[in-house]
Amino acid sequence: MVYNAATGKAKPVEEEIITEENVYDRPDETVGFFPTQVLYDGYVSAFLLIACSVLSYYSPAPLSEPANTATVDYVPRPEWFFFFYEQMLMFFPGYALISFGAVAIPTVFIVLLFALPWLDRGPSYSPMKRPFASVIGVLVIVTVLLNMLLAVSRIINFPGQ
Amino acid sequence: MIGRARSQAADASKFVVDWMEHRTGVVTHMEHFLYEPVPKRGAWVYTLGSACLFLIALQFLTGILLLFYYVPTTDHAWDSVYYIMNDAYFGVLIRGIHYWSANFLMAVIGMHMAQVFFSGGYKAPRELNWVVGVVLLLLVIGLAFTGYLLRWDQDGFWASVVGMKIGSYSPFIGGATIHFLLGGDTVGPATLSRFFAIHVWLLPAAIAPLIGLHLYLLRRHGVFGSESEYTERLAKLHETQRLEEYSRLEMGDDPYDDDDDRYGDNGSRNGRE
Amino acid sequence: MTELQKDPITRGDFLGFGLLGTVVGAILTIPPVAFVLSPVIKTDLLGESDIDEGWQEVASVSDIPTDEPASFTIEFPIEQIYAGPDVQNQFPDEKRSDEEFTLKNAVWLSWKSEINHDTGKIAKVERPSFLDEKSSGFSESEREELKKNINVLSNSCAHLGCPVRWLINLDGKGEFLCPCHGGLYDINGTYEGGPPPRDMYRYVNVKIEEDGKLYVKHGYDIEPGLDKQQPYVV
Incomplete structure (x- = not known):
C-alpha cells in the first residue's frame, strides 16, 4: 500500500x-x-x-388471521423477494423436475456464486471489458425481474383473490 | 480565568485520551478506522454496504425489543404479536421497523451484490470477501424464511409450509430436511420452537461474526469501488507502456523476446495486493 | 512487541492435544447434533410418528353431497414437545392449553364419479341408492359399498402442500384447484394439470360405523420410494 x-x-x-x-x-x-x-x-x-x-x-x-391448518379457502403467497423463486416452480412439474427446479438449480446457482471470483479471473474490472460476466449478470437480473412480474400478474389475476 | 479553565479542560481531555491510548490502543485504531482514504467519485454508491450494515443493526435492535413481548408457542404467538401491535407503546413502530427494514434489507443486499458484481470488486485479493458476502446473503435469506412463521398467522404459516415442502424435494436428504424443520413428522408446536431458535439465536449468532469478518476484509484490502476510480492512473500506465513499446521498436528489439509477459522484471502479477 | 517463541511440540504434547481434542470434541459435537436432530432420528430412522394412530371421526356419510365434494374438519391428537399426553396425564386437573394437543386438517369427501372425458363434467355418481332411504343402521355389506365409493382426500396439494379448493368453471366443470401454482385435480382427486407430480393424497384407512359416521386413521396412499413427500400439515 x-x-x-x-x-x-x-x-x-x-x-x-x-x-x-x-x-x-x-x-x-x-x-x-x-x-x-x-x-x-x-x-x-x-x-x-x-x-x-x-x-x-x-x-x-x-x-393476518391466526394460522388455521384446516383452511380450504386461504391462498398462500410468499413474500415479494421469494416471488421469482415461487414463479420458477410453475415451470417444473412432476417429481423429477420439481427437485430439479426447486433444489438443484438454486444449489448450482449458489455454488456458482461462491465460485465466481475463481471463474472470472481476468485482469479487467470494468463490466465493458468482461462482456461474458456482464451478460450473465444482466441475464440473471432480467430473469429474476421477469419471474417477479409473472408472479405478480398471476397473483393479481387469481380468481377469488 | 476562562482561558485557564479552557487549558485545564484541554489538559484533562488529553490526559484521558493518552490514558486510554496507553491501555487499549483504541485511539490509534479509531484514527486508522476513521481516516482511511476511500475512493471519492462513487461515494454515494458505496453507501449500499453500510446501508446493509445499518439495516441489520436495526434488525438486531428491534428484534431484541420484540422478544420482550413475543411468546413462541402455537397458542400464544399470534396473540403476543397482536398485543405488540395494539397494546404495547410504539409496538407498531418497533415491529414496523423490524418488518420494513427486513424488506429494505433484501432490496439493498441485491443492489449491493449487483454493484460489486458489475464493478468486479470480487477479484483478487478480495475473493474471500465475496465468499463471506454470499454466506451472509444465505443467512439473511434463512432469517427471512424463518421469521415469517413466527407470527403464526395464515400468511406466515402457509408460506412456511410451502417452503418446507420445497425442502422435502431435495434429493437424498429431502426427508431429513423437512423433519428437521418440522421437528417431527407434522407441523406443530415443535415447528414454531425450532423456527424461533433458528431465527432468534442460531442465524444471528452466525451472522454477527461474519459481518465482522466482512468488514475486516474490506478494510484490509481497501474499498475497491469500480474501475472508474482508477482512470487517470490507468491512462498513465497505458501511456508509459506505449512509450516503452516505441523505444523498444526503435532499438529494433523484439518486444516479446525475453520478457514475454510484458510485466517488467518481476514477471509475475502475484505481487499485487 | 515481544518476539514469538516457537517451542517444539513433543510427543507428549501431541498426545495431550489429541486426547483433549477427542474428549472435548466428542462431548461438544455428538450430543448437540443428536439433540437438534432427534426429530429426524425418531422419524426417519426409528419410524416414529407424532400423530395419534387411532380412528378419528370425520363426518356422517349422509352429509356428503351428491355431485360435489364437501370439506370437513378432522382433528388428530399429536405428540410434539410440550404437547405430549404425559404432561396431561400427570396433571389431569389442570386444564393446559388445548390447541397444542391436536392438529386440525380439512378433508374433502365426495362420491366416486365417472368423468365424461369430452366435457370434463361428471357423468355418473357412484352414490349407493339406499342412502336416500336411511342415514343410519347400515348393514355390513352396505358399509362395504359405502366405503368403496367414497373419496377421502387430504386438502394438501400434492405439489407444495397448499390447501386446495373446489371450483366450478364457467362451463360448469368442477375441479380441485391449488391456488399456489394452479395444480388441477378432478373430483376423484386424479391429477389433471399443473405442476403436481401425482394425484391428491387419499386416506387409506377408512371405516364407516353402523350409524353412518366415517372414521379415518392417519396415513396416505404413498408409493414406496416417494414417501418423502407427504401432506405434512397432517
Missing part, C-alpha cells in the same frame, strides 16, 4: 511509477472515510430509518 498513517489524507507522492502491479493500489482521488463518507452513509441510514418509521404507520407490518 502506498498510503500510510504518516501521509494520511494527503495526495500520493507523484513520483510513483505506475505499473500493472500497483495501478489499482489506490484510486485517482480519495477522500477520508471520516467525515465525507461517514456523512453520506449517515444520510442514507437516516433516510432508511425515517422511511421505515413512516411506513410502519402508513402501512403497518401485516398480521
Whole structure:
C-alpha cells in the first residue's frame, strides 16, 4: 500500500511509477472515510430509518388471521423477494423436475456464486471489458425481474383473490 | 480565568485520551478506522454496504425489543404479536421497523451484490470477501424464511409450509430436511420452537461474526469501488507502456523476446495486493 | 512487541492435544447434533410418528353431497414437545392449553364419479341408492359399498402442500384447484394439470360405523420410494 498513517489524507507522492502491479493500489482521488463518507452513509441510514418509521404507520407490518391448518379457502403467497423463486416452480412439474427446479438449480446457482471470483479471473474490472460476466449478470437480473412480474400478474389475476 | 479553565479542560481531555491510548490502543485504531482514504467519485454508491450494515443493526435492535413481548408457542404467538401491535407503546413502530427494514434489507443486499458484481470488486485479493458476502446473503435469506412463521398467522404459516415442502424435494436428504424443520413428522408446536431458535439465536449468532469478518476484509484490502476510480492512473500506465513499446521498436528489439509477459522484471502479477 | 517463541511440540504434547481434542470434541459435537436432530432420528430412522394412530371421526356419510365434494374438519391428537399426553396425564386437573394437543386438517369427501372425458363434467355418481332411504343402521355389506365409493382426500396439494379448493368453471366443470401454482385435480382427486407430480393424497384407512359416521386413521396412499413427500400439515 502506498498510503500510510504518516501521509494520511494527503495526495500520493507523484513520483510513483505506475505499473500493472500497483495501478489499482489506490484510486485517482480519495477522500477520508471520516467525515465525507461517514456523512453520506449517515444520510442514507437516516433516510432508511425515517422511511421505515413512516411506513410502519402508513402501512403497518401485516398480521393476518391466526394460522388455521384446516383452511380450504386461504391462498398462500410468499413474500415479494421469494416471488421469482415461487414463479420458477410453475415451470417444473412432476417429481423429477420439481427437485430439479426447486433444489438443484438454486444449489448450482449458489455454488456458482461462491465460485465466481475463481471463474472470472481476468485482469479487467470494468463490466465493458468482461462482456461474458456482464451478460450473465444482466441475464440473471432480467430473469429474476421477469419471474417477479409473472408472479405478480398471476397473483393479481387469481380468481377469488 | 476562562482561558485557564479552557487549558485545564484541554489538559484533562488529553490526559484521558493518552490514558486510554496507553491501555487499549483504541485511539490509534479509531484514527486508522476513521481516516482511511476511500475512493471519492462513487461515494454515494458505496453507501449500499453500510446501508446493509445499518439495516441489520436495526434488525438486531428491534428484534431484541420484540422478544420482550413475543411468546413462541402455537397458542400464544399470534396473540403476543397482536398485543405488540395494539397494546404495547410504539409496538407498531418497533415491529414496523423490524418488518420494513427486513424488506429494505433484501432490496439493498441485491443492489449491493449487483454493484460489486458489475464493478468486479470480487477479484483478487478480495475473493474471500465475496465468499463471506454470499454466506451472509444465505443467512439473511434463512432469517427471512424463518421469521415469517413466527407470527403464526395464515400468511406466515402457509408460506412456511410451502417452503418446507420445497425442502422435502431435495434429493437424498429431502426427508431429513423437512423433519428437521418440522421437528417431527407434522407441523406443530415443535415447528414454531425450532423456527424461533433458528431465527432468534442460531442465524444471528452466525451472522454477527461474519459481518465482522466482512468488514475486516474490506478494510484490509481497501474499498475497491469500480474501475472508474482508477482512470487517470490507468491512462498513465497505458501511456508509459506505449512509450516503452516505441523505444523498444526503435532499438529494433523484439518486444516479446525475453520478457514475454510484458510485466517488467518481476514477471509475475502475484505481487499485487 | 515481544518476539514469538516457537517451542517444539513433543510427543507428549501431541498426545495431550489429541486426547483433549477427542474428549472435548466428542462431548461438544455428538450430543448437540443428536439433540437438534432427534426429530429426524425418531422419524426417519426409528419410524416414529407424532400423530395419534387411532380412528378419528370425520363426518356422517349422509352429509356428503351428491355431485360435489364437501370439506370437513378432522382433528388428530399429536405428540410434539410440550404437547405430549404425559404432561396431561400427570396433571389431569389442570386444564393446559388445548390447541397444542391436536392438529386440525380439512378433508374433502365426495362420491366416486365417472368423468365424461369430452366435457370434463361428471357423468355418473357412484352414490349407493339406499342412502336416500336411511342415514343410519347400515348393514355390513352396505358399509362395504359405502366405503368403496367414497373419496377421502387430504386438502394438501400434492405439489407444495397448499390447501386446495373446489371450483366450478364457467362451463360448469368442477375441479380441485391449488391456488399456489394452479395444480388441477378432478373430483376423484386424479391429477389433471399443473405442476403436481401425482394425484391428491387419499386416506387409506377408512371405516364407516353402523350409524353412518366415517372414521379415518392417519396415513396416505404413498408409493414406496416417494414417501418423502407427504401432506405434512397432517
